[in-house]
Amino acid sequence: MRQGLVAVFPQLDALCDAIEALKKAKYEQFTVYTPAPRHEIEHALKPPMSPVRRFTLIGGLLGVTFGYWIAVWTSEYWPLVVGGKAIASWIPYTIIGFEVMVLVGALSTVAAMFINSRIPKLTMTVGADPRFTHGDYGIFVLAAPERLKEAEAMLRHHGAVEVRGEQ
Amino acid sequence: MATFAEPMRPNIASADVQLPAVKDYEQVDREISATLKPTKGWGAALALSIAMFLMGAAAWTYQIYWGLGNAGYNPPVMWGVYIITFVFWVGIGHAGTLISAILFLFRAGFRTTIYRCAEAMTVFAVMTAGLFPIIHIGRPWKFFWLVPYPNWRLLWPNFKSPLVWDVFAISTYLTVSATFLYVGLIPDIAVLRDRETNPLRKRLLAVMSLGWRNSEPEWRHFTRMYLFLAAFSTPLVLSVHSVVSFDFAMALTPGWHATIFPPYFVAGAIFSGIGMVFTIIIPIRKFFRLEHYVTINHLDAAAKLCLFTSMVVGCAYLIEFWVAWYSGNMYEQDYFWNRVFGQWWWAAWIMLTCNMIFPLSLFSQKLRRNPTWLFILSIFINLGMWYERFVIIVPSLSHEFEPWQWSSYLPSWVDVSILVGSFGWFFMWFLLFIKQLPVVAIAEVKEIVAPKMKRAHGHGGHH
Incomplete structure (x- = not known):
């Protein structure tokens, strides 16, 4: 003990x-x-x-994959047919891929900080003192x-x- | 009020921005938390903001009831004040993340005391900007059709459309900026929680601080998280206004269809954002008695950034004219002539004077270190940057390829009221924020204040 x-x-x-x-x-x-x-x-x-960086990497990769996937899959499933144009076009979809990468990567980074720092804490922390947030x-x-x-x-x-x- | 001597002019390109009048951590806590006490002046400003907001809300209600025809649209000018103001507020929203993320990565010390204000400004400016596409579409209850979600309409948004890119870019930017603001606030909320005597407020702050205790493992994960969020936010800043510029550049309209648009918009956004930072931070440092936190050196450094971005924007204006001439395209040439010497000369010259000529005054160190001048200049920059968007949007639409289509544009009272209402909405949120949460980052200021030591030369040679 x-x-x-x-x-x-x-x-x-x-x-x-x-x-x-x-x-x-x-x-x-x-x-x-x-x-x-x-x-x-x-x-x-x-x-x-700190292991936060691993969460960032995994979140970013998942985000970019999801961003491209949602754009490509939905274009194929509900096609907007314009003569001579590709139904799924990766160049404009890079914008969707990038934005979703940033979104999921950033939120994973924050989640990583929460998980690793054990917050939110709902109870009092043994050993903490209000003076430690002061001076x-x-x-x-x-x-x-x-x-x-x-x-x-x-x-x-x-x-x-x-x-x-x-x- | 005590006056504080300004420090020697430091190398403000590096992190060497000192706060000589801030002696210890207790002083930081005491002085910054003292800014949270409501005052009469603050109450009057809040009342004015709410009145302006209600005026805009009433005009919008009128427009929803009677239809979009009450806005000043005059075919073919079917983008007007709402889209101008949308781009204006998105632009304002850029300086926050620039100051908090890019300057953080560059280790620019002058960022420390102004970034919280800039971040809050970003979140509220993007919240304001987000309203305008919804106001502009005329049937605001259908705005969610832009968002891809499972539905029975057998149709999804067109991911090749810049308007859908906008939805993704702006919503990502709002989410990441708000997250960045909130997580940066957590240690400061913990400081307020531990100082609070009112049990109800203490409880509320305890929930908002998520049980943050300032332990070393918390800080270790926090600092890594902050670094990676800054690293993500930096390309995000550049992407968002590039995407906003695609709303124009992807169209074939003269004056819009230009590859210079993304960098031109990003530079303009940062410039306008820094203008708004000055408009906000200069009264705050005066009325909150924070002159020894947001020092003249900080303003001087931010003014240099303002000057630099003004010159980038000015360069973009001149290159636009050069490209129109060099292209040999008569529609482009005629459009640019009409912009500066024709129908829209007055708007173009407001833009050029406020954004290119007045900021050149910042070559003078004396003026860079004069808060009154910086405040006046910032008002001109806000005006000039609103007119920049006016000059991009209205002259192009009113002067396209076919002369019989050429037209004019005059905003109606509904447009103007909603524009005024947007300022009321923005300042209402900002004023509420600055009396609830610290406008200067307590924890980050503590990082640059020398800690108490028992020996004269620090610990074990580590600095």
Whole structure:
């Protein structure tokens, strides 16, 4: 059974020091909170690449396929016959293909962000604090009960102004 | 009101646009959320907008009841104020995505404090534009026939028609722009949610923020999503006004059937959009006391973009004349002569003066850094760009191949009321938006404000 600690940091470099110390001490389950995305945090955490791009690619490919398909299939099924002209003509249908690619690709990208970020969240998030949307940085650490004291000392040592238990 | 010293003139082509008077994150939250408090001036502006909108709505109702003959159409000029205004508002809608997407990809720092305003402007301008084809068709209850959906009519839309391309382009643009605006707002709504004391409003903001908590994984996926949305929106901006230009360029009418139309329309759209951004952002920075966010440097940089697009548009005007002369086609030549020195000289010269000549003043750094002049100029640009669409549409239709067909055009009170109503509709939405949600992006401003550090030189050499 793991228990949680929330630490509040007013300074960015203090937060980054604490992240590096936690990683060094092999604390594996922790979440960082920041009022704005910062490269310093990314360098300290070295997180994996977001998978959003795969959703974008798949959404775009599905969109362009659907766009061409709907135009070609409906032209063949309900033909508008004009002498000497192709019933399905891929050049003007590229516009439909492109627009539907952008539409489905963009919506898939947003859906990917929602899925990967686990939003919409309908319940309170353990470890989050209103100060983290304001001006302060935060870390929520999950650890075995016997390691909590050590974690608290480490967070305070690196500049946490408040550390409290939460689960 | 406190006055803030302007920073040294930075290299505004890069991201080096600083906000020296913004010291910390608390100040950003406090000052930007303070803009949400309704004021008397705002209430008066909203009342005026609603009155204008109701006037347009009444005129449309009159037109629906008595028929499209009440608009000023005079055969063969069967496209008039409605199509002009449609193209005008679609054009206005372009600067939003240009500023938010293209300038984001180019890492142009001056974008940060003006893009939210431009994005909201885009969504409301496209919402306004979308009404005009529906008004123009005369039987608005049949507009959905343009949309392909399973039906028993045994007929589907013709995908080779530019009007159907328009449906796809505009609806995609509206959806993607609205999505872009909303997802960009999520972290800011979370800031408002956590500051809110009224329980009902807090609840509403909690739902709108979708439970956003500012965690690092959220930001990681958010920033990738934002990058890819910007990458999708950039070609979308270019495609949408190209498609709008195909409405004209695919016809054989003199003055329309030209391959220059797509780039010419895109440049014009961006130019008019930046004009409208100035019309909106200059009063906002003054009345919302945001001069230290939307600094003179930001306006200076946006004015350079305005000057550049004005010169592209001016170049397109001149190339049109050159192509007409070089083509040796008498219909084209006669049409262009009639446009500038004949029947429509007054409209053409309003266009040329407002769009080509007045913006040359922006070569002066002093004028680029003068908000009053930028505001006045932006009004001329809006006027000039409406007349550009007038000059493209009306002279072509009134002066086609057969002299016996030549005609004139005068808008009726119904057209003019609906035009005025469209401004009321647009500003009504915009004014409602700016008092509900932050008009300057809180999270993105925080990205350029220096974070608090315990050591003097940042963390571990990373910057």
